[in-house]
Amino acid sequence: MASPEEIEAALAAASAPEWETPRDLNRISLEALFGGGAGARTLRSSGSLRLFGVNVTNHSARLGSTADVLAQLQRLVTAVGAARRGIRSTQGPLPGELVTLTALKIAAAPAGGSLVFDLLPESLPETELLTEGNVAIFDQAQRQFLDECFEDALRLVGAAHSIGPDADAQPEQRAVERAAERAAVEPLDGIAITTNLRIVGFESDEESAAAVFEQLGAEVVAPTTEQPASDLEALLPDELETAKAQAFIERVREGGPRLATAVRKFAKAIESADFDVDLEWREPNTATRRATFTQHDARLVRHLVVSRELEVDTQEVTGRLITLSEKTAWQLAVGSDDETIVRIDASKLTKAVREAFHLNQLVTIKARTVQRSLPGGGITTTFQAVTVTSNEVPST
Numbered sequence: 001m002a003s004p005e006e007i008e009a010a011l012a013a014a015s016a017p018e019w020e021t022p023r024d025l026n027r028i029s030l031e032a033l034f035g036g037g038a039g040a041r042t043l044r045s046s047g048s049l050r051l052f053g054v055n056v057t058n059h060s061a062r063l064g065s066t067a068d069v070l071a072q073l074q075r076l077v078t079a080v081g082a083a084r085r086g087i088r089s090t091q092g093p094l095p096g097e098l099v100t101l102t103a104l105k106i107a108a109a110p111a112g113g114s115l116v117f118d119l120l121p122e123s124l125p126e127t128e129l130l131t132e133g134n135v136a137i138f139d140q141a142q143r144q145f146l147d148e149c150f151e152d153a154l155r156l157v158g159a160a161h162s163i164g165p166d167a168d169a170q171p172e173q174r175a176v177e178r179a180a181e182r183a184a185v186e187p188l189d190g191i192a193i194t195t196n197l198r199i200v201g202f203e204s205d206e207e208s209a210a211a212v213f214e215q216l217g218a219e220v221v222a223p224t225t226e227q228p229a230s231d232l233e234a235l236l237p238d239e240l241e242t243a244k245a246q247a248f249i250e251r252v253r254e255g256g257p258r259l260a261t262a263v264r265k266f267a268k269a270i271e272s273a274d275f276d277v278d279l280e281w282r283e284p285n286t287a288t289r290r291a292t293f294t295q296h297d298a299r300l301v302r303h304l305v306v307s308r309e310l311e312v313d314t315q316e317v318t319g320r321l322i323t324l325s326e327k328t329a330w331q332l333a334v335g336s337d338d339e340t341i342v343r344i345d346a347s348k349l350t351k352a353v354r355e356a357f358h359l360n361q362l363v364t365i366k367a368r369t370v371q372r373s374l375p376g377g378g379i380t381t382t383f384q385a386v387t388v389t390s391n392e393v394p395s396t
Contacts, residue, residue, distance in 0.1 A: 018287045031284045041142045042126050043284040047104075047119035047150060049073060050278040053295070056115050065273030070106065070117065072266040078102045079262035080156070080255065081149040088256020090313050090371060101128065101145040119281075121146045143283070150281045150289075156263065157279060157291040159248045160301045245304065252310050260310035267298040267305075317342055317383065318364045318391065321357060330385070332365070344383040353388060362391040 031043055051069065055061055081102040082094055103122035121144055129141050252260050270277060270293060277293045305311060319332030319342060329343040344367055346354060357363060367383035374380055 021288070024288050027282065027288075041129055041284065044125060045121055045144060045147050045150075045281065045283045047279070047281040049106075049117045049119060050114050050280075051116075051273075051275045052114035052278070053274055053276045055274040059115055061115050061275070062273070065269075065275070066115070068269040069266075069273055069275060069277070072262070072269040074102075074104055076156075076259075076262045076266045077104065077146070077149050077153050079259040080152045081145060083255035083259050084145075084148065084152070088258055089315075090258045090261060090311075091315065091369070102149050104146070142285075147281075147283045151283075154279055154281060154289050154291040156248075156251060157293045157297075159244070159251055160263075160267075160297050161292050161294065163242065163245045163248060163300055164296055240300070240304065240307075245300075248301075249304055249308055249310065252305065253308075257311050257313040260305050264302055264305040264311065267301040271295055271298040271302065313369045314366055314386065315369050315383070316364055316366050317344065318362070321359055321361050321363060324354070324357065324359060326351075326354060330365075332363070342383065344385050346385045346388075349385055349388065357388060357390065364389045364391055 049070070051061060051066065055065070078094065078099060081098055082088070085095075085098060087094065087098075101123055105120045105122050107118045107120070123144065123146065125144055128144055252263055274295060276295060279291045279293070281289045283289075317332060317334060319334035320338060321330060322333050322341070323329075323331035325346075330346045332342045332344060334340050334342055344365055365383075365385050366387045366389075367385050370382050370384070371379050372382070
């Protein structure tokens, strides 16, 4: 019979999934009991989206704002999946299979002072993971595609949340730190500080914020409904130029313009709704993955995506020049019949480049594409020329 020391040594050497909380350990234990084995996986992953903040009261929030956040979360996860499949451009629709594999379903449930949506993959694991003959194999894949996509999305959200200084500090603590940093540069005596806390990117009620600033000797004025010229002008400059900010930018740039657009729209939905968000994803036999995304994070992310032009996409357009101008857009006749006319803004090209081409010349223009949503629905695409190459063979 083994001694207690031998049993303890054997338990210490045994491999087990990592866990962070007792609830994780309980879930993983039950999953190992009822869903173990090397065959086809049947246990489903699950996640949650918790909305909280000043605009969530009594487990309720505005339908439009909540629906927008949920829709943009789905768009973000699908864009991550597209990036994993090598689809980075914003042009054209996504494959139906990819949309199906990244589709989420929701079920709402209340939690103290917040609104929680439980998330589930629409695709069943046994349907997605089994081979075409529906026979489980020894080395059967255990991760659904959505597990990988949601994990990447949480890492992206976590990277955004880590940009700001002391991202996990309490709102009042961040208020004191921000005011102290400004006091080091300019005295607070006689300076009016607004209690419109949304501008500086943290959540707190007005009374507690006023108390914080009064302790610092500042005059407190009523909040204003007017937005500053730049809604990020209250941010400290070093928040946008840190190594963590650059790492986030590179992560988004690697995903391509489609992911950048999804990230910006998700951030805009959070900012517009005045929500803070907690995200969780629970994959069977795996520790729960978590991330937090605040209104401050949303403002930072939106600014980084726009200022670094991460949404910019390029496209090559080949056609015959039918209009050349220094003030208006060039026009290209494209297609085999030359009946389709494409307008391209050539204002950024140098004068030497513009003068190097002539009418009826066959050219290929590499252009930046910008898509805009129309008020009545639909999307319009505009082109701005970056380079122009002649496709005609020079005469000898």
